[in-house]
Amino acid sequence: xxxxxxxxxxxxxxxxxxxxxxxxxxxxxxxxxxxxxxxxxxxxxxxxxxxxxxxxxxxxxxxxxxxxxxxxxxxxxxxxxxxxxxxxxxxxxxxxxxxxxxxxxxxxxxxxxxxxxxxxxxxxxxxxxxxxxxxxxxxxxxxxxxxxxxxxxxxxxxxxxxxxxxxxxxxxxxxxxxxxxxxxxxxxxxxxxxxxxxxxxxxxxxxxxxxxxxxxxxxxxxxxxxxxxxxxxxxxxxxxxxxxxxxxxxxxxxxxxxxxxxxxxxxxxxxxxxxxxxxxxxxxxxxxxxxxxxxxxxxxxxxxxxxxxxxxxxxxxxxxxxxxxxxxxxxxxxxxxxxxxxxxxxxxxxxxxxxxxxxxxxxxxxxxxxxxxxxxxxxxxxxxxxxxxxxxxxxxxxxxxxxxxxxxxxxxxxxxxxxxxxxxxxxxxxxxxxxxxxxxxxxxxxxxxxxxxxxxxxxxxxxxxxxxxxxxxxxxxxxxxxxxxxxxxxxxxxxxxxxxxxxxxxxxxxxxxxxxxxxxxxxxxxxxxxxxxxxxxxxxxxxxxxxxxxxxxxxxxxxxxxxxxxxxxxxxxxxxxxxxxxxxxxxxxxxxxxxxxxxxxxxxxxxxxxxxxxxxxxxxxxxxxxxxxxxxxxxxxxxxxxxxxxxxxxxxxxxxxxxxxxxxxxxxxxxxxxxxxxxxxxxxxxxxxxxxxx
Numbered sequence: 001x002x003x004x005x006x007x008x009x010x011x012x013x014x015x016x017x018x019x020x021x022x023x024x025x026x027x028x029x030x031x032x033x034x035x036x037x038x039x040x041x042x043x044x045x046x047x048x049x050x051x052x053x054x055x056x057x058x059x060x061x062x063x064x065x066x067x068x069x070x071x072x073x074x075x076x077x078x079x080x081x082x083x084x085x086x087x088x089x090x091x092x093x094x095x096x097x098x099x100x101x102x103x104x105x106x107x108x109x110x111x112x113x114x115x116x117x118x119x120x121x122x123x124x125x126x127x128x129x130x131x132x133x134x135x136x137x138x139x140x141x142x143x144x145x146x147x148x149x150x151x152x153x154x155x156x157x158x159x160x161x162x163x164x165x166x167x168x169x170x171x172x173x174x175x176x177x178x179x180x181x182x183x184x185x186x187x188x189x190x191x192x193x194x195x196x197x198x199x200x201x202x203x204x205x206x207x208x209x210x211x212x213x214x215x216x217x218x219x220x221x222x223x224x225x226x227x228x229x230x231x232x233x234x235x236x237x238x239x240x241x242x243x244x245x246x247x248x249x250x251x252x253x254x255x256x257x258x259x260x261x262x263x264x265x266x267x268x269x270x271x272x273x274x275x276x277x278x279x280x281x282x283x284x285x286x287x288x289x290x291x292x293x294x295x296x297x298x299x300x301x302x303x304x305x306x307x308x309x310x311x312x313x314x315x316x317x318x319x320x321x322x323x324x325x326x327x328x329x330x331x332x333x334x335x336x337x338x339x340x341x342x343x344x345x346x347x348x349x350x351x352x353x354x355x356x357x358x359x360x361x362x363x364x365x366x367x368x369x370x371x372x373x374x375x376x377x378x379x380x381x382x383x384x385x386x387x388x389x390x391x392x393x394x395x396x397x398x399x400x401x402x403x404x405x406x407x408x409x410x411x412x413x414x415x416x417x418x419x420x421x422x423x424x425x426x427x428x429x430x431x432x433x434x435x436x437x438x439x440x441x442x443x444x445x446x447x448x449x450x451x452x453x454x455x456x457x458x459x460x461x462x463x464x465x466x467x468x469x470x471x472x473x474x475x476x477x478x479x480x481x482x483x484x485x486x487x488x489x490x491x492x493x494x495x496x497x498x499x500x501x502x503x504x505x506x507x508x509x510x511x512x513x514x515x516x517x518x519x520x521x522x523x524x525x526x527x528x529x530x531x532x533x534x535x536x537x538x539x540x541x542x543x544x545x546x547x548x549x550x551x552x553x554x555x556x557x558x559x560x561x562x563x564x565x566x567x568x569x570x571x572x573x574x575x576x577x578x579x580x581x582x583x584x585x586x587x588x589x590x591x592x593x594x595x596x597x598x599x600x601x602x603x604x605x606x607x608x609x610x611x612x613x614x615x616x617x618x619x620x621x622x623x624x625x626x627x628x629x630x631x632x633x634x635x636x637x638x639x640x641x642x643x644x645x646x647x648x649x650x651x652x653x654x655x656x657x658x659x660x661x662x663x664x665x666x667x668x669x670x671x672x673x674x675x676x677x678x679x680x681x682x683x684x685x686x687x688x689x690x691x692x693x694x
Contacts, residue, residue: 037077037078038078039085039099039103039104040075040104040105042068042072042073042074042106042107043057043068043072043074043087043109044109045108045109045111046108046110050679051071052068052089052092053070053071053072054089055067055068055072055087055088055092055109056086056087057074057076057085058086059078059083060084060086060096065086081100082098082099083098085097085098085105087109092109092111093109093111095109120132121138121257122234122236123241123245123253123255124244124575133240133664133665134236134240134662134686134688135240135688136237137234137237138232139156139232140231140232141155141231141232141233151174151227152225152230152256153165153173153174154174156233163252164180164181166180169405170405170407170410170446171403171410171412172223172403172412174222180208182209182237182254209253210242210248210252210253211253211254211256212254212255212256213225213256213436214258214420214434215499215515216434216499216554217579218256218497219552220495221438221493223438223440224416224436224497225256225416225436226382226397226436228382228384228397228399229259229384229397230256230258233254233255233256233257235252235254236255238688238690239688239689239692240663240688242692243642243644243690243691243692244575245644245692246624246626246644246660246693247648247692248692249692250693258418258420258434259386259395260386261386261388261392261393261394261395261421262387263388263393264388266385266386267385268383268384269382269383269384269386271380271382271383272380272381273379274378274379274380275378277376277403277405277406278374278375286368286369286455287455288365292454292455296350297315297316297350300315301315310333311329312324314349315346315349315350316346317346318346331345334349343360343361353472353474354473355473356454356456357456359456359458365455366453366455366456366471368453368457368459371408371449371459371480371481372407372408374404376403376404377402379400379403380401381399381400382397383397384397385397391423391424392421392423393420393422394421395421396418396420397416397418397419398416398417400414400416401414407447408484411444412440412442413440413441414439414440414441416437416438417438418434419433419436420432420435421433428505429502431501432500432501433499435496436498437494437495437497439492440492440493440494441492442492445484445489447480448483450471450477450480452474452477453477454472457472457473459481467479467482467485469534478535482535483533485532486532487530487533488527488528489526489527490524490525490601493521493523494521494522495519496519496521497517497518497519497520498517498518498519499515501513501514501515502514509561510561511559511560512558512559512560513556514556514558515555515556515557516555517555518553520550520552521549522550523547523548524547526546527543527601528541528542528597528601530597530600539592540597540607540608540609541592541593541597541600541607542590542611543589543590543591543593543597543600544588544589545587545588545601546585546586546587547586548586549583550581550583551582551583552580552582553579553580554577554579555577555579557576558574560573560574567634567635568633569632569635570629570630570631571629573626573627573628574626575624575626576625577622577623577625577626578621579623580619580620580621582618583617583619584617585617586614586615587612587613587616588604588610588613589611590609590611591607591609591611592608593606593607594606594607594608619649620649622648623646623647624644625644626642626644627642629641634671635668636667637666638664638668639663639665640662641664642661642690643659643661644659644660645659646658658693660691661690661691662688663689664688666685666687668683668684669683669684670682
């Protein structure tokens with residue numbers, strides 16, 4: 001339990017104590033200043049020399065820049081004549097150019113023809129970007145590494161059109177995919193725990209986008225995935241693209257591909273990032289005593305019902321009465337004519353409690369922002385080892401994250417590790433694994449500030465160490481620090497998810513892959529409410545323990561045929577899937593510990609009163625069949641059709657299965673002989689229709 005609560009604990013913030021080791025580095029820092037100069041120029045198309053309006057011109061490394069006007073012209077101020085400018089435009093290859101003291105730089109950008117050859121993950125396979133018929137957005141994670149974040153949701157915020165990510169200011173950040181919105185709201189949601197406090201997995205599956213990690217349907221907490229391990233994101237937006245996931249795809253599909261080893265010498269990557277989390281001044285710049293009194297008086301005076309029964313200046317300070325109102329008249333408003341302590345009269349009229357009155361008279365004010373907010377230190381450390389030979393590719397990573405939030409005592413830490421490995425046993429057989437493990441700690445109890453406290457409340461009693469039970473004097477507004485001090489919590493969540501697979505390469509362009517995907521979660525949630533808290537003392541201490549385990553497996557058998565006959569290209573995918581989900585949860589909640597509750601949840605048998613003892617076990621099964629055909633004619637006509645039949649034990653006995661299908665077509669007009677628009681490199685019309693659900 002947090003027992004240290006003296007004022008000294010606030011004079012030296014935790015982030016300062018953690019940053020002492022960085023102090024010597026400050027002496028290595030230097031700053032140089034130079035006269036700014038303007039660099040101008042024009043950005044054009046390398047093929048026809050036409051202007052490119054809206055092209056981006058950025059100072060490399062500091063993300064300060066501008067865009068070109070309708071004539072392709074730009075102007076940018078630079079301080080260092082040796083800095084580098086980055087020129088970029090959608091559909092064109094970016095260029096880095098060192099200024100080298102020049103004041104004018106004209107650039108011709110070449111069309112990025114390779115972007116159309118980019119491979120996109122579409123679920124149970126890949127496609128060239130130019131062959132897509134559905135709405136799929138692709139983002140390489142390497143382009144988002146400048147975010148330097150330990151939470152993958154922050155990487156995606158604002159990175160993909162049509163994908164919105166809600167904000168979360170806690171140390172943990174966003175953990176549930178229900179905070180993703182793909183192409184707008186599509187259902188009523190229920191956030192928070194179930195009524196019986198049960199597991200949220202089943203509920204969340206129906207209210208969030210489907211997350212797929214390396215082909216594994218992912219139902220865990222998003223903080224289990226280390227952003228440093230991610231290679232790319234693919235978002236299936238429309239019904240035709242996501243129909244291959246059928247009943248899971250009503251809210252879109254987010255496909256995450258993690259890193260693999262690359263050919264060459266073994267590569268070791270080490271990264272360390274640190275930062276500061278703090279709230280804006282408007283959150284912690286609370287009112288001082290004078291401002292608070294003025295606001296309270298204005299509030300009382302705005303109440304017309306009270307104004308009918310009192311005289312002018314009733315709430316005014318006796319030294320600031322309106323013209324025509326004498327001190328005797330002011331005192332007589334509430335029968336205080338004989339009163340000698342005018343401060344008591346006035347402060348009682350504006351609702352001050354005895355504690356607040358005493359502090360006002362003594363000139364004591366309390367700034368509660370230092371008990372509520374903190375400057376949190378965020379730390380993220382990662383190390384990875386990767387490589388590949390003719391027979392084996394491997395990627396191993398280990399990461400540690402420790403984040404503090406903006407609320408006092410808000411802290412979250414996680415250890416994450418991953419191993420991706422594939423080995424070619426023979427020319428026709430490959431085996432591999434994609435395995436990740438996560439150990440999360442969400443035990444610290446963040447402060448929830450009380451809005452009953454005023455600048456004249458007291459955080460501590462006269463000894464300066466003992467917490468005041470009710471800072472403002474109102475018994476129904478106890479000190480919000482008491483819960484952190486007398487409430488102990490142990491919340492740790494451990495997860496292991498793996499994909500074990502084998503792939504056969506057969507003649508005629510046929511491959512067969514079988515996958516076994518187990519997932520295991522074992523979680524502990526223990527809490528103790530100490531009898532040292534005056535409100536909890538009558539209960540003789542309270543404690544609870546919840547132990548829950550989730551065991552899940554998926555089996556996928558995938559048969560693919562990919563073949564080209566002259567101008568005809570076929571890509572056929574057939575899937576057979578089976579799943580089972582099972583969870584066990586035990587919960588006990590007891591109070592009246594004898595002879596003492598000092599051991600809390602470590603000795604539940606010491607309690608003499610049972611409040612709740614319960615268990616909740618769940619099991620569900622699912623299966624699916626899926627077929628998809630991609631056909632391309634002459635590299636300019638595309639047709640995609642898919643069908644999936646899902647079975648789920650929770651669908652009900654009358655309709656245990658449902659079918660979902662899609663069809664889509666694409667026509668690349670820019671490949672036609674009659675298309676002669678030189679300033680358009682690729683123009684494609686797409687039409688699609690599909691169904692999915694939950």
